[in-house]
Amino acid sequence: MPTTLTAFADVTTSDSALRRFLHGLPGVDAVGLEARAASLGTRSIKTTAKAYAIDLAISMIDLTTLEGADTPGKVRSLAAKAVNPDPLDRTTPMTAAVCVYPDMVATAKAALNGADVKVASVATAFPAGRAALPVKLADTRDAVAAGADEIDMVIDRGAFLAGRYLETYELIKAVKEACVREDGTAARLKVIFETGELSTYDNIRRASWIGMLAGADFIKTSTGKVGVNATPANTLLMLEAVRDFKAQTGIQIGVKPAGGIRTTKDAIKFLVLVNETAGEDWLTNEWFRFGASSLLNDLLMQRQKLSTGRYSGPDYVTVD
Numbered sequence: 001m002p003t004t005l006t007a008f009a010d011v012t013t014s015d016s017a018l019r020r021f022l023h024g025l026p027g028v029d030a031v032g033l034e035a036r037a038a039s040l041g042t043r044s045i046k047t048t049a050k051a052y053a054i055d056l057a058i059s060m061i062d063l064t065t066l067e068g069a070d071t072p073g074k075v076r077s078l079a080a081k082a083v084n085p086d087p088l089d090r091t092t093p094m095t096a097a098v099c100v101y102p103d104m105v106a107t108a109k110a111a112l113n114g115a116d117v118k119v120a121s122v123a124t125a126f127p128a129g130r131a132a133l134p135v136k137l138a139d140t141r142d143a144v145a146a147g148a149d150e151i152d153m154v155i156d157r158g159a160f161l162a163g164r165y166l167e168t169y170e171l172i173k174a175v176k177e178a179c180v181r182e183d184g185t186a187a188r189l190k191v192i193f194e195t196g197e198l199s200t201y202d203n204i205r206r207a208s209w210i211g212m213l214a215g216a217d218f219i220k221t222s223t224g225k226v227g228v229n230a231t232p233a234n235t236l237l238m239l240e241a242v243r244d245f246k247a248q249t250g251i252q253i254g255v256k257p258a259g260g261i262r263t264t265k266d267a268i269k270f271l272v273l274v275n276e277t278a279g280e281d282w283l284t285n286e287w288f289r290f291g292a293s294s295l296l297n298d299l300l301m302q303r304q305k306l307s308t309g310r311y312s313g314p315d316y317v318t319v320d
Helices: 015-023 030-042 047-059 071-083 102-112 133-145 157-161 165-178 201-214 232-247 264-279 294-308
Strands: 061-064 097-100 118-124 150-152 188-192 218-220 254-256 290-292
Touching: 015 165, 015 201, 030 232, 030 264, 047 264, 047 294, 061 071, 061 118, 061 294, 071 097, 071 102, 071 264, 071 294, 097 150, 102 118, 102 133, 118 133, 133 150, 133 218, 150 165, 157 165, 157 201, 165 188, 165 201, 201 218, 201 232, 218 232, 232 254, 264 294, 290 294
Parallel strands: 061 097, 061 290, 097 118, 118 150, 150 188, 188 218, 218 254
Antiparallel strands: none
16 A cells, blocks of 8 residues: 555645544544453463563563653663663563653663664653743754654643644644754654543544654653553554554554553553554554553563563562
């Protein structure tokens, strides 16, 4: 199928056109959505499949530290863990990425020393997104110039909730352009909606379509900095959106649930959602990520249990 947005060319010509399109999307059946997400979460995963799922989940983690107290030493330690999550078992997969603030990108890049782990950076005045456009674009360009392979941006939730949809679209598009390097290559762009602040499933669906139309490479649930972050239901809704978008345009978009996913059981539930909703094409870290840190430790503990038949002690994994 050719990859094209031609069918949606008129949708973003004006705020009114975009509003008509977004409000013309089918309404979300909240009860049905939550029931399906809950039902898929009850699927039984047997031992062999569980071992595969654990390794897959590890390879999909964006190992993250986004604290004001982050130091170069902490970032270097995180990078080492991303490359070698379990020093006692070198068959353990690397994580997909290390995610840090822009001022720590160069430190993370140097610490990874060419390993097949991406450096992701939050930008655009993360997590609130309350800054002028030139500041957001400078934030993005600085991170890309420092070596970021991926940018995790936040939308202006205030603009979106006020119905300024075209403004939201144009912000994403501008940040996408700021991800392009001087040599013409570009950092991949993940667009964070902060679903816990969008109030309704209909808003999450609309935000998903704005992000995809504007050129997002991934759509992401949350910053992890609010009370409600990734849930099976909001992730299922976003998976449906990327599935439908690909069916209509041929363009594949990734999904990243972030915040609140802490256990192996949780991660496997999300992988089932991916497989049953978007399909096997998304079961790779190129198209699905977990925004998490504590999740990795539980996956490592469960991996060791499957390997040895017993749980390890509390010192088996490092505390991030």
